[in-house]
Amino acid sequence: xxxxxxxxxxxxxxxxxxxxxxxxxxxxxxxxxxxxxxxxxxxxxxxxxxxxxxxxxxxxxxxxxxxxxxxxxxxxxxxxxxxxxxxxxxxxxxxxxxxxxxxxxxxxxxxxxxxxxxxxxxxxxxxxxxxxxxxxxxxxxxxxxxxxxxxxxxxxxxxxxxxxxxxxxxxxxxxxxxxxxxxxxxxxxxxxxxxxxxxxxxxxxxxxxxxxxxxxxxxxxxxxxxxxxxxxxxxxxxxxxxxxxxxxxxxxxxxxxxxxxxxxxxxxxxxxxxxxxxxxxxxxxxxxxxxxxxxxxxxxxxxxxxxxxxxxxxxxxxxxxxxxxxxxxxxxxxxxxxxxxxxxxxxxxxxxxxxxxxxxxxxxxxxxxxx
Amino acid sequence: xxxxxxxxxxxxxxxxxxxxxxxxxxxxxxxxxxxxxxxxxxxxxxxxxxxxxxxxxxxxxxxxxxxxxxxxxxxxxxxxxxxxxxxxxxxxxxxxxxxxxxxxxxxxxxxxxxxxxxxxxxxxxxxxxxxxxxxxxxxxxxxxxxxxxxxxxxxxxxxxxxxxxxxxxxxxxxxxxxxxxxxxxxxxxxxxxxxxxxxxxxxxxxxxxxxxxxxxxxxxxxxxxxxxxxxxxxxxxxxxxxxxxxxxxxxxxxxxxxxxxxxxxxxxxxxxxxxxxxxxxxxxxxxxxxxxxxxxxxxxxxxxxxxxxxxxxxxxxxxxxxxxxxxxxxxxxxxxxxxxxxxxxxxxxxxxxxxxxxxxxxxxxxxxxxxxxxxxxxxxxxxxxxxxxxxxxxxxxxxxxxxxxxxxxxxxxxxxxxxxxxxxxxxxxxxxxxxxxxxxxxxxxxxxxxxxxxxxxxxxxxxxxxxxxxxxxxxxxxxxxxxxxxxxxxxxxxxxxxxxxxxxxxxxxxxxxxxxxxxxxxxxxxxxxxxxxxxxxxxxxxxxxxxxxxxxxxxxxxxxxxxxxxxxxxxxxxxxx
Numbered sequence: 001x002x003x004x005x006x007x008x009x010x011x012x013x014x015x016x017x018x019x020x021x022x023x024x025x026x027x028x029x030x031x032x033x034x035x036x037x038x039x040x041x042x043x044x045x046x047x048x049x050x051x052x053x054x055x056x057x058x059x060x061x062x063x064x065x066x067x068x069x070x071x072x073x074x075x076x077x078x079x080x081x082x083x084x085x086x087x088x089x090x091x092x093x094x095x096x097x098x099x100x101x102x103x104x105x106x107x108x109x110x111x112x113x114x115x116x117x118x119x120x121x122x123x124x125x126x127x128x129x130x131x132x133x134x135x136x137x138x139x140x141x142x143x144x145x146x147x148x149x150x151x152x153x154x155x156x157x158x159x160x161x162x163x164x165x166x167x168x169x170x171x172x173x174x175x176x177x178x179x180x181x182x183x184x185x186x187x188x189x190x191x192x193x194x195x196x197x198x199x200x201x202x203x204x205x206x207x208x209x210x211x212x213x214x215x216x217x218x219x220x221x222x223x224x225x226x227x228x229x230x231x232x233x234x235x236x237x238x239x240x241x242x243x244x245x246x247x248x249x250x251x252x253x254x255x256x257x258x259x260x261x262x263x264x265x266x267x268x269x270x271x272x273x274x275x276x277x278x279x280x281x282x283x284x285x286x287x288x289x290x291x292x293x294x295x296x297x298x299x300x301x302x303x304x305x306x307x308x309x310x311x312x313x314x315x316x317x318x319x320x321x322x323x324x325x326x327x328x329x330x331x332x333x334x335x336x337x338x339x340x341x342x343x344x345x346x347x348x349x350x351x352x353x354x355x356x357x358x359x360x361x362x363x364x365x366x367x368x369x370x371x
Numbered sequence: 372x373x374x375x376x377x378x379x380x381x382x383x384x385x386x387x388x389x390x391x392x393x394x395x396x397x398x399x400x401x402x403x404x405x406x407x408x409x410x411x412x413x414x415x416x417x418x419x420x421x422x423x424x425x426x427x428x429x430x431x432x433x434x435x436x437x438x439x440x441x442x443x444x445x446x447x448x449x450x451x452x453x454x455x456x457x458x459x460x461x462x463x464x465x466x467x468x469x470x471x472x473x474x475x476x477x478x479x480x481x482x483x484x485x486x487x488x489x490x491x492x493x494x495x496x497x498x499x500x501x502x503x504x505x506x507x508x509x510x511x512x513x514x515x516x517x518x519x520x521x522x523x524x525x526x527x528x529x530x531x532x533x534x535x536x537x538x539x540x541x542x543x544x545x546x547x548x549x550x551x552x553x554x555x556x557x558x559x560x561x562x563x564x565x566x567x568x569x570x571x572x573x574x575x576x577x578x579x580x581x582x583x584x585x586x587x588x589x590x591x592x593x594x595x596x597x598x599x600x601x602x603x604x605x606x607x608x609x610x611x612x613x614x615x616x617x618x619x620x621x622x623x624x625x626x627x628x629x630x631x632x633x634x635x636x637x638x639x640x641x642x643x644x645x646x647x648x649x650x651x652x653x654x655x656x657x658x659x660x661x662x663x664x665x666x667x668x669x670x671x672x673x674x675x676x677x678x679x680x681x682x683x684x685x686x687x688x689x690x691x692x693x694x695x696x697x698x699x700x701x702x703x704x705x706x707x708x709x710x711x712x713x714x715x716x717x718x719x720x721x722x723x724x725x726x727x728x729x730x731x732x733x734x735x736x737x738x739x740x741x742x743x744x745x746x747x748x749x750x751x752x753x754x755x756x757x758x759x760x761x762x763x764x765x766x767x768x769x770x771x772x773x774x775x776x777x778x779x780x781x782x783x784x785x786x787x788x789x790x791x792x793x794x795x796x797x798x799x800x801x802x803x804x805x806x807x808x809x810x811x812x813x814x815x816x817x818x819x820x821x822x823x824x825x826x827x828x829x830x831x832x833x834x835x836x837x838x839x840x841x842x843x844x845x846x847x848x849x850x851x852x853x854x855x856x857x858x859x860x861x862x863x864x865x866x867x868x869x870x871x872x873x874x875x876x877x878x879x880x881x882x883x884x885x886x887x888x889x890x891x892x893x894x895x896x897x898x899x900x901x902x903x904x905x906x907x908x909x910x911x912x913x914x915x916x917x918x919x920x921x922x923x924x925x926x927x928x929x930x931x932x933x934x935x936x937x938x939x940x941x942x943x944x945x946x947x948x
Contacts, residue, residue, distance in 0.1 A: 103617070
């Protein structure tokens with residue numbers, strides 16, 4: 001007798017008649033398993049081994065970059081074209097609250113997978129140096145970089161910097177209305193009109209730590225307490241702050257040059273001025289490059305660092321929408337960037353600033369997390 | 372009902388295969404997910420006091436953190452309550468519509484879940500922020516213009532945005548619950564009381580557990596989300612955990628800080644698990660009792676309210692993006708430039724998300740089928756210990772799944788890195804770490820619970836008669852289990868695959884940590900674009916990604932339909948839903 005399952009016998013009578021059986025009544029597990037295996041295999045092939053040793057494989061280098069993909073990707077493609085070395089990048093995102101690449105490098109410390117760390121600021125690179133995760137390397141292309149923007153021990157090299165600026169809405173304010181100095185933001189006149197990013201993350205935390213190093217603890221405390229009393233708006237990031245100004249949500253904000261420049265190039269009513277600190281100038285902080293200790297492709301990593309430190313890359317970053325200031329002389333840059341490069345800048349000891357980052361974070365999170 | 376068959380599977384010839392099937396899922400679950408996560412958390416457990424001391428160093432700090440925790444809980448509870456209210460209103464409104472209108476509108480009502488919460492919050496800032504169109508309109512009409520931003524940048528405003536994002540979950544839960552009372556009961560009750568009173572009775576009585584479960588799901592989701600709160604300038608507890616990682620590079624401290632949030636999440640999950648176990652689950656194909664129509668006036672009120680909810684929840688983000696996209700040019704720019712660059716990201720992300728969806732649904736199908744099969748076998752067994760053991764097995768797996776649901780994505784990713792990249796344990800793990808498999812594994816850890824609970828829920832309504840008839844037919848247990856479950860699980864499996872696919876495509880925090888070098892991720896590119904592209908391109912991109920997700924989800928539904936058709940040919944005698 002033909003074996004017949006009983007499920008159909010209790011199904012509602014209106015059930016559509018199924019066509020004559022084409023199979024043997026068994027599930028096609030083989031096909032399902034094959035489909036799954038193909039998907040998993042395809043995904044797994046997305047990141048082949050980064051180990052050395054396979055001489056037949058095209059040479060490659062692994063870079064973790066905190067500079068936005070928008071700006072870093074074309075430059076890395078340029079390196080691939082020039083050298084034939086395949087670049088495998090991992091990008092960070094501003095929205096990830098930087099629990100990203102630095103923590104990934106730390107978590108991978110027992111078996112590093114990254115060759116080069118391209119950070120968009122300095123202090124997190126210094127944290128990696130402190131943890132002994134970086135390798136010394138003195139690139140030839142770093143010779144023209146001023147010593148203030150290089151590690152004296154050769155663990156990292158700075159290039160293409162951004163500045164902390166005061167961005168303002170040009171529909172509401174003119175340059176003459178602006179405070180001359182960062183301290184002026186605590187003036188009653190600006191109550192509820194100023195914004196800045198949460199000062200525990202990104203370049204705003206670098207700025208805060210630099211103020212601790214520059215002014216000392218009590219003065220830095222007083223400054224941020226005054227800002228808090230003046231109802232400064234704490235926003236999700238520097239770009240969010242700049243957008244809030246460009247959209248008219250706020251009149252002024254502390255932000256970075258690249259964020260303000262990008263919105264200005266879109267035709268938004270925003271401009272910026274370098275933010276003076278007590279007559280000593282504005283904060284300029286470079287991108288930093290570091291070779292990771294025991295990375296899988298150290299030689300290719302060194303070549304990539306040399307390439308990224310070349311004048312062409314600094315020129316490309318200056319000409320890009322991020323408007324980064326070249327650190328070496330005689331690099332071609334658009335007029336706005338050249339004008340910015342002529343400004344007065346603070347002489348910051350980044351190592352000292354890094355030593356204040358936890359202290360400043362302890363204070364600022366207490367201050368700004370209160371309702 | 373007592374089973375017709377008294378033969379237990381433990382004595383059946385298929386018991387060895389059943390045992391192998393039964394143990395595969397827990398083994399895979401343990402090796403791939405529990406062991407890596409457990410190792411990371413046990414590392415913390417070795418010195419919990421030290422971690423807690425680092426997390427709560429002083430009385431003042433403890434007080435501050437307690438305040439933030441209280442605010443976070445208030446936000447999550449507010450979001451969940453509001454979301455539940457909106458879900459009930461949407462359910463009532465849909466009930467008041469004709470079937471055809473309902474069929475046309477359900478996709479629109481579910482649209483908020485397709486838009487990442489971060490994007491929705493931006494749309495709301497563009498609406499009710501200080502320079503939002505609503506504020507400017509109020510200004511133009513001579514009305515007080517301070518209230519929209521004041522409301523938006525407040526805890527209730529934040530809860531409102533979260534509620535609008537998550538309300539479809541509450542709506543679906545209410546709808547599922549509405550199908551559980553039998554037709555006879557509803558019809559009898561309708562003859563005894565007016566429709567309004569019957570509705571109140573059903574909602575407040577019959578559906579109480581369903582509403583509580585919906586509340587808990589949305590509560591946990593709101594507890595873990597910090598993107599909306601940060602954009603709306605509310606400091607929430609999750610950011611404190613992120614600070615421990617990002618500022619202090621101190622995982623034990625982060626774990627110490629995670630403890631209160633994890634404890635609350637686990638408690639909520641335990642309650643949720645208890646509710647899910649007790650709920651009377653509906654069959655997807657079963658027509659429950661049709662609820663009686665409300666009085667015309669009540670219908671009109673709910674129709675108006677429900678339409679407002681759907682329009683506000685889906686219309687504000689989509690309308691804002693459409694208005695700001697500023698015409699076809701922006702779409703063309705997106706398609707020609709940044710989106711063209713993003714094709715690789717899209718392809719890899721879609722593939723990773725698809726692999727995650729297939730793995731999640733496959734594992735969940737196996738796990739839930741076996742767990743439920745064991746329970747039904749145990750029911751037929753005369754041994755009390757067997758029944759207790761299988762109940763314990765079911766409850767443990769469900770609790771562990773729900774516990775995973777309450778973990779922040781970054782912590783899950785860090786745990787996986789610590790385990791899979793550990794050089795102490797040799798080549799296989801390292802090879803896996805270096806492959807592109809880490810991203811799907813991370814997503815699987817995060818989203819397997821959703822697939823598991825969806826499939827397990829369907830199996831709750833497995834007909835006892837079918838089981839007993841198949842048993843009498845002489846099928847061995849493993850074969851019988853598949854004959855019964857595979858057709859039954861098809862629709863919920865498709866639904867779970869779509870949900871997992873969408874969530875995996877949108878996930879950012881684990882993606883940054885787990886994507887292999889060179890492996891593109893759409894979420895990172897999307898968030899970069901969100902920060903740096905002009906408004907009109909961001910708006911166009913949001914719409915394009917919404918369309919992509921919808922197409923992807925539609926694609927999965929299409930594939931599922933084709934597979935279902937094929938399976939029906941292979942298994943012509945089985946009762947497909």
